[in-house]
Amino acid sequence: MRFVIDGDGSPVKNEVIKLSDIYQIPVLIVTSVDHYTTKEYSDLVRFIYVDKGADGADYRIVKEINNDDIVITQDYGLAALLLGKQTRIFHHSGTEYRLENIDMLLNQRFMGAKMRQAGKRTKGPKPFTAADRERFYKMMEQVLLQSKELET
Template sequence: MRFVVDGDGSPVKKEVIGLAEKYQVPVLIVTSVDHYTTETYPNFVRFIYVDKGADSADYRIVKEINADDWVITQDFGLASLVLPKGARVFHHSGKEYLAATIDQLLEQRYLGAKLRKAGQKTKGPKAFTKEDRQEFVVKMESLLQETL
């Protein structure tokens, strides 16, 4: 098992690394070269940098994923690609994406894009708060305790 983080837009990278350290789980962060960092990370954290492009990180994650990995992403499309490979997939809110509900989420995303293309405004996600961050940690820690 390892955490695989869709690093381009994840607000919980530090929280994932903290959980990984506590539970001795390796971390793979896949992100575009636009987010290259010289920050020093622990040895159990590995980065893969990909070219710029809307789905470059997603395609690399799909290539790298193992059946027992836990993926952290807010991308429904990516979730739909890795669920069939046996990975567990979580939103940065801690909510788990499930095979039984992913089609509904994809359809909602499609309908929202269709409305925006037609000129209608749709609500975006609310700002990610300190409380949201803490809720993610609590949910993930509970799942880790059940699993490990």
């Protein structure tokens, strides 16, 4: 098991890295070269940098993914691609992408894009708060604890 983060827009990288250190779970962060960092991380954290572009990180994640990985992404399209790979996929809000909810999410994204093309304004996401980070952290910790229980 490892965490795989769609790193370009993820506001929860630090929370995942903290969980990684506590539970000794590797982290793979896939991000564009625009987000290159020289920050030092533990040996559990690895980066893959991809060229700039709309879907470069997404395609690389699809290529790199293993069945028992936990993926964190806010990209509904990437989540839809990964659902067939028998991996668990989460939004940074804590929502787990599932076959039961992905069609609705993709349809909402499509409708928002159509409205913007027609010149209408749509609401963007609310700012991500410290409370949101804490909620994500606790939810992901529960996922890890449940996974550990299943292994024993």
